[in-house]
Amino acid sequence: MPSPEVLGPPGAEVLLLGNEAIARGALEAGLGFASAYPGTPSTEIVETLASVAKKLGIYVEWSTNEKVALEAAFAASASGVRALAAMKHVGLNVAADAFMSISYVGVRSGLLIVSAEDPSMWSSQNEQDNRFYGMMAYVPVFEPHSPAEAKEMAATALDFSEKLGTPILMTPTTRVSHTRGPVKLGQLRPRAPKGYFKKDPKRFTLIPAHARERRKAIIERWMRVKEAVNDLPFNRVEGSSRVVIVASGISYAYVREAVDRLGLDVAVAKVGTPVPLPARLVREAIAGAERVLVVEELEPVVEMQLKDLVASEGLDVEVHGKDYVGYEGEMTLDRAARAILEFMGKNPLETPWRAGNTVDLELPERPPAMCPGCPHRATYFALRKAVNSLSLKAVYSGDIGCYSLGVLPPFQEQDLILEMGGSIGAANGLARVAEGQVAIAIIGDSTFYHAGLPALANAVYNGNPLLVLVMDNRVTAMTGEQPNPSTGITAMGEKARWIPIEDVARGLGVEKVVVFDPYNLKEAFNALRDALKYVVDNKKPAVAVARRACSLYIDRIARRRGVETPLYAVVEDKCTACGICYNAFTCPAIMVKSDGKAWIDPDLCTGCGVCAQVCPFNAIVKVREGSPEWEKLWF
Amino acid sequence: MGRLSILAAGVGGQGIITLASTLARAAVASGTKALVAETHGLSQRGGSVEVHIRLGDVHAPLIAPGDADVLIGLELIEAARRVSHLRSGGLLLAADTILRPAVPGVRVPSREELVSAMRRAAGDAKVVVVPARELASKVGGLLFSNMVMLGALAGSGILEGFVGVEELERVIGTLRRREENLKAFRLGLDYCSTHCSSGRG
């Protein structure tokens, strides 16, 4: 839930999450349209905008993927409405084709593209540095260092974008997007999402003849951008010294604190637009310097441009960066301090920050786990049994979502996880090539609509024998239960058409489609066995839909409305301490007592009742009926 | 004004983010700069979670190793995992709660093993184990442990000069189920007023 302070009065200083600050900044700069596909750490930007959309009269949507989100936001901008598209860093890969072309045609009203980066991969499959996308597409990159700056940048970016006719790429990292900090509010100026698309085919239709002209235009635009970034308040020099530390984005926060606390005699050049480098400003900062250290996360984007500047102007200054700072992972205070001290010829161990003792006791790991009541757990349990019952050798082609956690014991039913939609794509190849193995693609509902459809059409078209198992929990759960085409509501809370996955599968020509409720293990087992048998016997694709809403989503609604859920408990005398419920099913609500018998924590139990079906001794029973409203919450 | 760095750790779903943002809101209301860095990690519930809270004269969102003035653990294993983050002479407040990781065949250390290992590793830092589960159950369940621990933090006196108790109570009053949350906060505060002396020395 976004903080109510997002709509606070001008002049107030409030605590906002970085992503909320970006939303507020855009609203202060006349935003009328926002679209996004969720992805950590970007999600709260559009979640925040959606929560205030009706009140402010702007339009906000969850798009089916990042490419669609960006295309839609672009069209709003081309029609005269300031727009924002948000995504996580890898989302820009999905939107990259659109991103390149949008740079070519340019924008009319301000267009802000936010790609939230995730150094250290807290919730991502890679730590790519999207500032390179800015370089490749001639799109300026804004990189904030705090929630307060993120708000200012979002607002300034929309103005700058409109003034120079260029989209802007903003790249907050996890530590900006997911940090709460004080933010000074300005005037809200939302605007109605109404404009008009003035035709200009020479500019907006990228046939080769037009594209060649646009290529010239964007290089000219880039020259103007390169000059203009020098005057942005996000780039500045603090202090003067023969030693200069150039710090980009969030690294500035660490460098500033390290330099202050260590009392070092250095100048700090803060860079808020790493692409293009504010060359005039940086050149002034290093004019009298002998040595310069660039501190930035991930790739040497600023460092390369600075070295280029120094070489092309024949400056007599030594530039360092990655050789002291390193590439991997996010910046930290001690990492910045060690790099600076070493660079200055001091002992890097002189930092006051050193880890203390760790406990001399082996601590169990606590990997992320599927929630109590998670329908995915039940589906995995049934799938394993169905595969074994047919003595099949399965390759589980996995995907990205809460169900990725099926990679961990006890299930281990994810053999491959690449990128969103990759499960069905790769299963096409496995189905053709992997001999004696059956390809099972496992994908979530949101991911299915994001990038699964072309791959499923491919399977039908090419007749590739694979099972697509869609874990349809009716929401985009992993990123916080956003609605999607399988939910039946929009980002702004309006009723929408629910698109059932089985209808899509049949529409694409899949001849075998089964739908089951994973909370009924027997039904799930039979449906999966049936579909698998069909794939093996007929050498054709089949689709199985495991339909049961996300338990966390339902549980939250139940708690909020005070709806009583059913409750299960272990019958002491019947429990044999076999451990199946806590070792082979691993519901986090099931605890182990010192005698090895199970105990269900009533604070955690969601009442799904699957453990009662798992127990071979009928030792788990319902001890409280849920209220009748509880059944009605499930959709 | 100086600075105060508080590392809060526990298990997803225990309300650590609410604890941290309540504290930070109260800090801003008390005129203190606050930064709260959250790591959502992969799952909404059940994984190990840590939140970095920094108050006062700070820029960096993350606390450096050995630089935390306070470590608050809402769960004993998670507290024990992070003892090395504490500075010497710091304060460790750990809730007396153990949550079993949902891992097949996992061996969970006992409360006694965890507490004594923590004390050994903490050196000259002060270690206080707060009966958070018991106190929270007086107001309505485990759910309120986070406010008990926030109360304990306030009761330790270490927030003085950074965040006022009045401001804390005002912000807690805006939460859902305010009565229970306020009660939980006060139980923690009272507990620590008698059992913790300030770790700042």
Ligand SMILES: Cc1ncc(C[n+]2csc(CCOP(=O)(O)OP(=O)(O)O)c2C)c(N)n1
């Ligand atoms: C290109 C891309 N966009 C967004 C994400 C972030 N993300 C991770 S999983 C996921 C969706 C999960 O939804 P669903 O497939 O319905 O599975 P669930 O989590 O509900 O089980 C998203 C959006 C990503 N990893 N890659």
